[in-house]
Amino acid sequence: MPALSPAEAAELRETARHIRAEIVRMIHAGGSGHPGGSLSAADIVAVLYFHSMNIRPEDPSWPQRDRFILSKGHACPVLYAALAHRGYFDHDTQWSLRAIGSCLQGHPDMRKCAGCDMTSGSLGQGLSVAVGMALGLRLDGNSGRMYVVLGDGEIQEGQVWEAAMAAAHYKLDRITAFVDFNGLQVDGPTAEIMEVRPIPDKWRAFGWHVVEIDGHSVEEIAAAVDEAKRTQGRPTCIVARTIKGKGVSFMENEVDWHGMAISDEQLARALSDLGEAL
């Protein structure tokens, strides 16, 4: 049986499209931010928050919930858009991104942002946090799962591999890590800056179950998460091939759109690409 019915898939695609539009609106309003990596992770985040994760937006600290850690914290507009759309906070809060006094910090702050399970932004650390969460929840017999989204540039951080080793050692099968494999980092292509491939082989060598998917296919994302849920005794890494800036023609695969402000004119073009009215 497919992970998603055609109707569910269509709805998730629409949700991801909406999230992308909110990302560009939010970064335009904030005057700065990271569009490229937010857009590349939009489908993953949409499937997690609107299909796969066991959460209660009306009770953000529900102890039995699944947890989401955006280890590549700079992509937080994608998280904020998903949280707003699921009703964790008011829709218009999004336009305060990065403004003084806002709950939507430039990188996620769990003490300010309702629904945010972990502070992040310094790369390479989210998987370690998930390891701690998984160990703690297991002690309590709590079946909550941990979903972590890592950037492909981010896995250059050595701590990621310390955490990968520990998650496999402790058989933390409730951890599912996505690598948002868009092939670009701040200074250029990962292949030129610091080669990270072969990514699946590295995770396999560390004892993980690995699934390789198209990170923009909601069906493949949902199926991979289901496979992770069925996998016992080891964590799962979903290597998701993505396009940085996905959905906005002039941002796609453009390294400079890692972090850049969006002008009024660019906003109009981006929303037009995404099939949205201004």
Place this chain on the structure above:
Amino acid sequence: MKRVELVTCRSAYGKELAELGATHPEIVVLDADISKSTCTYHFARVYPERAFNFGVAEQNMMAAAAGLAAVGKLPFVSTYAVFATMRACEQIRTFIAYPRMNVRIVATHGGVAVGWDGVTHQGTEDIGMMRTIPGMAVVAPADAVSTRAAIRGCVSYDGPMYIRLGRNPAPVIYGDEFSFVFGRAYKVADGTDLTIIGSGSQLPECIAARAALAEEGISARLLDMHTIKPLDEDAVVAAAEETGALVTSEDHNIHGGLGSAVAAVLARRCPAPMEAVALADTFGESGDPKLLLEKYGLSAAHIKAAALRALARKVG
């Protein structure tokens, strides 16, 4: 007050943890391959399911502690002071302190008195590193009794805390009369001519220095400043007002530690002559701990000499 018994603070720590484990199911203990040395094996032996060894990977361990705290556990994370505060410094700052996680970082091997292992294993900047992190409490108990009291007491504290222990057997200074009050200096002995403020493994040297001063008719108050942050400012001000001169003593670099903290309070609230006994912005080296204290200016004789300098600067 005085007994000759020698006990390491780290063994006191491990044993206290093992006792606390019975009544505090939320306590979990994290190590990075040196639990035999940090003495947390005492806990792991009784509660193996709550003791997690992360191997030689301190950064992962520290961020994992944040994750454990995020799901309601009370992690005690232990390794040597150098590795805890410097190898894993940003993990502490951004993932433990910034989200105000209830994590207890209990680091052993603080100070040049670590001895033979040398500079790589002598934590001499750790207190400065931790003091500069917003909201991080910093505690350095002097002996086994105060270590046990600090560990017991820290369970109910809300927020992140760094507890620094030494490596070597330390004289048991305190008996039943001792009470550990977080954030309050403990007055070991009173005096009128000046005040010695010591912390951690330097307390025995301070006691010896006080005795040597007494032989010359100089009456020194001795404060055990076990809580370095938040500092007991009122005790510092009272010492300045009532005794007129101060000496701090710590096995730590002169920048950023107890001396810096006390000097800042004096400058702001009650200027008074003060001398700082600490490492003179230098690294240590391998060697016998007692000889290292002599060579690096941390011995009782150095504290006494500093006291005389402070006294000489006293007006009136």
